Structure formats: C-alpha cells, structure tokens
Amino acid sequence: MADAAKEEQLHLTFVLERIREMIDYLNQRAQTASTDDGRDTDEAETAEEVAARVVERLREVHLDGLTRSQSEPYFGRLDFQEEGEARPAALYIGKRGVEDIDDGNRMVIDWRAPVASMFYAFAGQEESSYETQEGEVRGRVSLKRNVVIRNGKLQRAVDSYVSGQDNLNVTDEFLLYRLEEHKDNRLRDIVSSIQAEQDRIIRAVRSQAVVIQGVAGSGKTTVALHRLAYLLYQYADRLNPERMVIFAPNEMFMDYISDVLPELGVGGVQQTTFTAWALKVLNYEVKLQSSEGQLERWFGQKQEQHAQEFELSRVKGSIDLLRRMDHRLKQMEADFIPQNDFEPWPGQVLPVSQIAHWFQKEYVHYPLATRRERVLARIKRWYESEYKRVKEDDKTGAIKKQAASRFRSYRTKWTEVKAVDLYQRLLNEVLPGFSVPSQEVTKGKGKKSNRPQVQAEDLAPLLYLNLKLNGMDARDNFHHVVIDEAQDFSPLQIAVLKEYCPSQSFTILGDLSQSIHTYQGITDWAEFMDLFETEKQAYFQLNVSYRSTMEIIEFANHILQEFSGFTKAEPVFRSGDPVSIHHVEKSNQADSIARVLDTWQETVETVAVVTPSTASAKQLYDDLRHSGVSVKLIDKSDEPYAGGISVVPVYLTKGLEFDAVFITDVNEETYPFTALAAKLLYVGCTRALHRLQIFYSTTPSSLLKNVLQEQIS
The missing domain is CATH 3.40.50.300 (P-loop containing nucleotide triphosphate hydrolases)
Structure with a gap:
C-alpha cells in the first residue's frame, strides 16, 4: 500500500497545482471583465451583453466548483480499459467534475456521471460496464482504489481490487474506517462510501x-x-x-x-x-391547533384510553375520506346551478339551459369555485351586452338598476363554497358531532377575525378540497x-x-x-x-x-422482536463497547451521567441524554447543569441541533445520530410493554453510533426482558 500512497501523492500534487492555476486564470478573467464593463446600469442590455453576463455566471459556477474541490478533489480511482482501447484509463471520481480548461481533459469525473457508476457497483469482477444514452459500454477493470483526502492532504490510499492478485478484501475495512469517525452537528454526505444497494x-x-x-x-x-x-x-x-x-x-x-x-x-x-x-x-x-404533548399523552397509555381520538385521526388520513370528498364534490357540482332562468328585466331571459352549457361544457375543466366565478362573469357580460340595445329607451336608468339588483340577487343563489365549510359538513357525516373549532385571532390595530383552528391531520383533506375548489397555483x-x-x-x-x-x-x-x-x-x-x-x-x-456497532444493533433488535411488522436490522461487522444497563435512582441520574462523561473525555464529541418526556428533559437539564455539565436542552422541534451534549425527549431524536447516548427512566411505567413504547425505545437506542447506556430507577421496563438480562445491575 506504500506504493499506492506514493503514486497518489504525486497525482494529488499535480491535480491541486492545476486547480490552483485554473483558479488564478478565472480570477484574472473576472478582473478584466470588471474593468471593461463601463456600461451605464440604466441602459438596456444588448444581446452581446446578455451573452457576456451568462458566460460570466458560468465562470462563477466553474470557479466555485474548483475552489470547493481544493479540499477534497476526489475520493476514488478506477482503472478501466474500454473495449477497443489499447490500455486502461485511470478514472478519478469526485464530488464534482474537474475539467482542464486548456485541453478539455476530465481530470476528475463527477460521481453522478454514468461511468462513475462502476466504482460503486464493482464487486471484484474484471468484466464491467456502464450505461449511456448511446448504449452499454463494456470493458475490464484492473484497479479500484479508495482515497481519503482532507484539506488537500492525502491521508489514506487503499486498493480494494488489483487485477491478477487475490481478492484484497479491504472494501469493508475502508467502510469501517469511515464509520468510526465521530459525529458533529450536521449530517454528512456519503459520496465516497456509497454501497452498491x-x-x-x-x-x-x-x-x-x-x-x-x-x-x-x-x-x-x-x-x-x-x-x-x-x-x-x-x-x-x-x-x-x-x-x-x-x-x-x-x-x-x-x-x-x-x-x-x-x-x-x-x-x-x-x-x-x-x-x-x-x-x-x-x-x-386556518390556524394550527397546538399538538404539543400529543404523543406524550398517548405514550404509555392503553389503546382503549384514546381509541376514539386515534380512530378520528386515522379517518382524516384515509383514502376513504378522499373518496367521500370526491363523491360530495360531484353531488355539489350536479346541484350547483340555480334551476331557473335569469331575467335581468322583464322580457329579457337567459335560459338555464344556456347557463348549464357554460358551466358543464365550456368551463368544465376549471375547478368548481373558478367555474362559478367565470359563469357569473359571463352572465354579467351577457346582460350588459343586451342592455346596450335598450339603453336609449332607459332614460331614468331604471332598467340598468333593476338588472344590477336582479343579478346580485341571482348571484346569492350560487353557493359560495369554502374548503373549511365543506370539510366540516363531511366530517359531521363521517363522525356525527365532530366540529372544527374556531378561535378569535387578532389582526393588527385591535381588529379581530375568526380563523378556523385545525389539527395537523386536518390539513391534507383541506388541501385536497381547496385544490378541487380553487385549483393550483402554477x-x-x-x-x-x-x-x-x-x-x-x-x-x-x-x-x-x-x-x-x-x-x-x-x-x-x-x-x-x-x-x-x-x-x-x-x-x-x-x-x-x-x-x-x-x-x-x-x-x-x-x-x-451502518450507523451503530453490532452490540447496539443487536440490543435494539431485541426490543422489537416480539412485535409484528418489525424489520430486523443487520449490523456491519463493527464491534464496540457492550450496551450497559444500570439501576440509578432518579435523584442520582445527573451525577451518574456526569461521572461517565468525565471518563469519556475526548473520545466522544456528540452525546444525547434521552428522556421519556419534555418535562423530564427540562428537569434533567437543570440537574446536569447543577452537576457542572455544559449541556443544551432540545424540547421543541424547531430548535437547531448544535452538537455537544444535549438533553432531548425521545420523540424528537428520530433522524438524528450521536457518538454516545444515555436513555433515562427506562422503567415499566414509562416504557410499558406496548408497540408504541417499544418503537420509541428502539428509536432512542438506534441514535447511538458507538456507545449506549440505559438507566432505570424503579422496575425496569419489561421491554428489556430479552435484552442482556445478566447486565441489569
């Protein structure tokens, strides 16, 4: 591997030098363009100036790509000999392509390019191919190499395949090297370690x-x-x-x-x-009703305690409700037109059959509310046109006033439908007695208006009705x-x-x-x-x-194994510390966590202290600060995650990951043997990359009965 590192160091030096030269060249061009641009900004641009501006924008994009590439120009190499070619070409794969502006040579290939797909799909077979718009390109792979570059410095070069040699079997070694890295407060890209699947x-x-x-x-x-x-x-x-x-x-x-x-x-x-x-x-x-604490309210309760509320939420998100909405909209459409002619003044009649033709034929492709407005506007134009014929005889303007009055009256017979009102009626049919509440909302200078207050699960059906009634903004x-x-x-x-x-x-x-x-x-x-x-x-x-150690994944799998619908996670072969389970009195949790953190010192960068509720998170946060721990509290879903040590309720941890995780209060009363509690505990456990500690203070949760019972101290 020493030869590989030496070879890659020489190539890296060449690539970085060429990138710097191209950056200097593009910067010089920018300075020249700035000096030559003496046009008055109020003048209209000519075609040449527009073209120049486009070229300048492309230059800026090119310059930005080159600048970003300096830190890590590429992460992999694949030597591929295309059929018909005399020798293999060394293809370097990076996050963004780098093309030499002098000769057009592709120094680095963008990872998304078709040819780069071989780097990810290659599994040790010499014969390989990739698809292009022109068809399949076939050839032979003689080398696959993983390269780690940080801040322009070569850190690692590992050959995972060399033609003619035994399978080096180091692909997993490189993956594990990347997985062992510590977390910061942001998710990272995985371009260099994307797996075939x-x-x-x-x-x-x-x-x-x-x-x-x-x-x-x-x-x-x-x-x-x-x-x-x-x-x-x-x-x-x-x-x-x-x-x-x-x-x-x-x-x-x-x-x-x-x-x-x-x-x-x-x-x-x-x-x-x-x-x-x-x-x-x-x-x-509409105004969103606060759902804070909804999950916590259900967390740990028996199903029958909230069965009606649960069923209501399921109904609101069902396709059956969509079908009911479609059925009601069709009924409304059929009964939408007033069943009488429009007569703006005696003797002048617009037959209902003509109005129906406009509504059901000419404007049928418009959403319902838009159709209503278009047909009414058409009727208004009709009587205004007809009025021109009698205008000279209408000396006092009585006919014109009568027509306007009758049109206003006729307009009220066309139901003005709002999505919220229609949704309310539909819910009353599905679940009699249910209502969408409204509340008084202040709107500037003391003015108040009633705005319907809805729950999060009401938004999808409201959107659907609004779309069908009013259409979509492009x-x-x-x-x-x-x-x-x-x-x-x-x-x-x-x-x-x-x-x-x-x-x-x-x-x-x-x-x-x-x-x-x-x-x-x-x-x-x-x-x-x-x-x-x-x-x-x-x-x-x-x-x-790929996130957690074998010990953590196996532990988490046990928590859900007795519940249906569970997909067992398969860990990569990355071993770490065993999951530890401790009996810790609630009053001693903060001190116990502080002592463990002292022993870890610099070995972890991000830590989550996971609690069963927002209230317990706030209390433990105060206790940890009192114990001298520099810690942050995350108790709302709109708070940024800043890394370091955080106290967070379990339901807010989903999607995040940390070097180490403490899960507190894993007691029978807080995590009972229910599917919901099991999933929450599973979520909490699988946030940990390297270390996981479980605390209980009273009776340990029965969800732990299949999980390393001998470790419960």
Missing part, C-alpha cells in the same frame, strides 16, 4: 415513486439527498431545483441535513415540513418530491402531494419499525404504493445498519 436507489429512473424501507442507520435519508443531486445532474434540462422539495419531520431535522446538498453542489431546493407547506398553500386561512407544482420519515405520513397526504407532482416523481423513505405517530401513519408500504400505477412505482429495502 444504495447506488441502485440513487440512480433509479426519474418518473416513478421510489419507496425505501430502511432500518435505522441504513443511510436512507442520505441516499434520498444523493438521489436528488443525481436527478438534477442527469436531467438538468428538465428539472429545476427550486421546483423540488424535501418534506422533513420537523425544523430541527431540516437544520441537521442542511449541509448535505450544498456540499454536493446543489442549491435552491425547497426544504419544509408538510404542515408549514400546507398552511402556506391554504394562505394561512408555482406550487413540483418536479420531484422527497418525503422523509414517510411512515408517519397518511395515505391522504401522499394522494394530495401526487396532485402537486404530476410527473409522479417521488422518493419516499422511512422505517415501519420507527412509526411512532401511528395515529396518522401507516403499517404497510402498500398503502402508499397502491396510489401509484404499477409501472410508476419501485420498492427498495435497506436492511444493513
């Missing part, structure tokens, strides 16, 4: 719904982000990043993943939550939709998003074993896949967990 998902065709069932730590979120970057690269002429969206579970998670796309050279992609997006589309005509149309933690979405949410993404280009990812919001989520991915045409869907399963 992950690469197949990333490169799946665009116009379909890709559903990913991935166990905790399988990299599904990162894979989805890389897929988005891949699609933008491959379909740059058809996809606009500003028309792509990532739906994240909360704002804290959005902040956590915020560095990945920029690092991959992608900007402008929308990142939001379904709730925030829905309220915006509804023009904030700016809300998506080219591609990514949904993270999708197991907590309802089928109706997916159906609504389909309306906003006509191409049906989706990446839907989650883990049924982590479906803690079961009151609105799903129990089977078929509930989503059945919403798409068979040829428009693809299902992938990621069962290997």
